Amino acid sequence: MTTTLSLVLTLVLQLASGLGVIALLRPRVTRSAAIPTAVLVGMFMHTVVLFLFALASVEITRSVGMITAVIAGALPNLFWPRVVQSYKQWLRTPTWSLSLADIVTLGFAAYLAYAAFWAAWYWPVTPFDAVVGIDLVAKTAVEDHTLVNRVFTDPFLSQHLSNQPFYAPFAMLLQVIYRLMGYAHGQLWVPIVAVCFMWITWVELRRMLHHVLANVLWLLLLLTPEMLGYTYLVQTDYLNAAMFVPGVLLLWRALRDDDRGSLWLSTVFFAAVCWSRTDGIILVGLGLCASLPLIARATSWKRALTTVGIQSAVMVGVFALWHVLFFNAYLPVRPSTSDQLLGFDIARAGTVAASLFTNVIADVDYWGWIFIIFAVVMVANLLRARKLEPVLPLVWIGALLVGFILIGTIFSAAIVEQTLRRGIFKLVPLIVVAVAGTQLLQTASRYLTNWEAGRTS
Amino acid sequence: MTDRLPLMSRQGAILAIIMVGVIYALISIGADSEVNPYAASYQSRIGLYAEKRDSLNKRRQMSERMFARHVANFEIPQYIAPRLRSTDTLLLPPMSYGNRYMRDNAYWTDPRFFTWMVGFHNVIPWNDAARRSQANAYIVLEPNMIWIARRGSRNINIDSLLTEYGRAQ
Structure with missing residues (x-):
């Protein structure tokens, strides 16, 4: 089977898997958002099935890569009578609502996507963390046909692994899948994740704002300097953000529209966050705790506690698969996490916070103007509307900042200028969405819509 | 909207x-x-x-693209690996020693990076003080020159080299 055919088949099966999950949970997502959402969910499902095969000591081969894709694709669709309703809706004739400005923006975005696909296909794996971590494990797993490979058993190397080979396995397993297909550097999944992630944010911004405002904000997100390179460079952080942000958006939708389906789909994304970065469990945990009053206000305290309890249980289960079960029952070596735990110290937290804001967030070379725009719009909106809004995205932005400071304080390996810098990938899209949700931009949006429609008010 | x-x-x-x-x-x-x-x-x-x-x-060859991306960090392990003997246990120098002769950081001195580039060999990093004495092959760098030295070699005193490694760190 050729590499390209394997890629197409795998993508179709991952899409089927994700669509099946969405059809099972029945969130109110539009068809345009369902496709990228499904690809991301399908990638998650596929890697989990592959990992379960590896736990069962099945040899990791090219056929197993494909068999696990088939299983991941079939599994949620086994409940056919429930899922078929959604498929019928998705198969209706599409209705186009694109504007000329959309076409211009999407044309440019398509060019960026092409450049990202080319770079991911052309260049070898470059970031140091990926070379000595996820890709080293993935490359050796493909050679040795097992995840418990020479990286962890070689008497010379296994003594010098540091943290990177033990990173949460989502990106590593995607590298395994793409290397099994025959891609010399794997990594072609990176632009696929980027396209799906940006597609989801575009749909969300378009839903919230007039198309020109939405497209301008989206361009600022798309071209965020530090994020642009990671649309083709292998790292865990972009993938982590691509799971985190849709999770928060779905939770927001669930509360706004009283949509249980979106709530459970957000749980899938939050589980994928814990599958893609080890610190995800802390950040999502903090976000969910901070959201608890909002969930309770939309439902009841009892229901809110039950919901967050179930979400946490799913996240802990997925987290434990790798970090507890695999580390303790399969691997002959373990990361020295306990050596890196420093304990909380208020002075150190202050240093980390100062460094995070002055050296990372304030640097326009990393994030462009988005933090400046955020500050200006929030202050102007506060003066105009006399309230902080939109509440849920702001709560998660706050939770992320607290989480970063906490992680930077208690883990010596979490270096502000590196680890936490790439953590900001989760923050930037939330900031764009928060800006879009302000009354100020909503008013501007209505004004523009009326002008474009030729209405006077 | x-x-x-x-x-x-x-x-x-x-x-x-x-x-x-x-x-x-x-x-x-x-x-x-x-x-x-x-x-x-x-x-x-x-x-x-x-x-x-x-x-x-x-540039159709994979090695050309690897070189374009990783430069000396690709070239040095490629040079060393085929010249290692089956009985060799190679001591990788500290990064700072490699940095003296390279424009980029000498990532190849990290055993994980070295393994990613050229596969599994008996290598010990400089910071593994406990096992450093097990090494019997060493890297010598000079401007535009690299070679593997072994104890008894006429060209270099290994103890002086190790002192230089230590000084570089």
Whole structure:
């Protein structure tokens, strides 16, 4: 089977898997958002099935890569009578609502996507963390046909692994899948994740704002300097953000529209966050705790506690698969996490916070103007509307900042200028969405819509 | 915004032209100054490759692309690995020693990076003080020169080399 055919088949099966999950949970997502959402969910499902095969000591081969894709694709669709309703809706004739400005923006975005696909296909794996971590494990797993490979058993190397080979396995397993297909550097999944992630944010911004405002904000997100390179460079952080942000958006939708389906789909994304970065469990945990009053206000305290309890249980289960079960029952070596735990110290937290804001967030070379725009719009909106809004995205932005400071304080390996810098990938899209949700931009949006429609008010 | 507006209208065309202007301004204006971070970033991450894509695509060998990306960090392990004997246990020098002779950081001195580049060999990093004495092969770097030294070699005193490693650190 050729590499390209394997890629197409795998993508179709991952899409089927994700669509099946969405059809099972029945969130109110539009068809345009369902496709990228499904690809991301399908990638998650596929890697989990592959990992379960590896736990069962099945040899990791090219056929197993494909068999696990088939299983991941079939599994949620086994409940056919429930899922078929959604498929019928998705198969209706599409209705186009694109504007000329959309076409211009999407044309440019398509060019960026092409450049990202080319770079991911052309260049070898470059970031140091990926070379000595996820890709080293993935490359050796493909050679040795097992995840418990020479990286962890070689008497010379296994003594010098540091943290990177033990990173949460989502990106590593995607590298395994793409290397099994025959891609010399794997990594072609990176632009696929980027396209799906940006597609989801575009749909969300378009839903919230007039198309020109939405497209301008989206361009600022798309071209965020530090994020642009990671649309083709292998790292865990972009993938982590691509799971985190849709999770928060779905939770927001669930509360706004009283949509249980979106709530459970957000749980899938939050589980994928814990599958893609080890610190995800802390950040999502903090976000969910901070959201608890909002969930309770939309439902009841009892229901809110039950919901967050179930979400946490799913996240802990997925987290434990790798970090507890695999580390303790399969691997002959373990990361020295306990050596890196420093304990909380208020002075150190202050240093980390100062460094995070002055050296990372304030640097326009990393994030462009988005933090400046955020500050200006929030202050102007506060003066105009006399309230902080939109509440849920702001709560998660706050939770992320607290989480970063906490992680930077208690883990010596979490270096502000590196680890936490790439953590900001989760923050930037939330900031764009928060800006879009302000009354100020909503008013501007209505004004523009009326002008474009030729209405006077 | 759910209002469905016509695709072709005077206002729609004006807004599309504005979008073209916004895109142009973001990726083109002030690329050489510090005013517009988007333009500089676009140029280095996308524009540069777009300009050179034809010549880059002529590099069909994987090794050429590896060299273009990793330079000496690719070349040095490629040189060392085939010259190792089956009985060799190689001591990788500290990164600072490698840095003296390279423009980039000498990542190849990390055993994980070395393994990623050339596969599994008996290598011990300099910071493994407990096992350092097990090594019987050493890397010597000089400007534009590299070789593997072994104890008893006439060209170099290993103890002096180890002292230099230590000093470099």
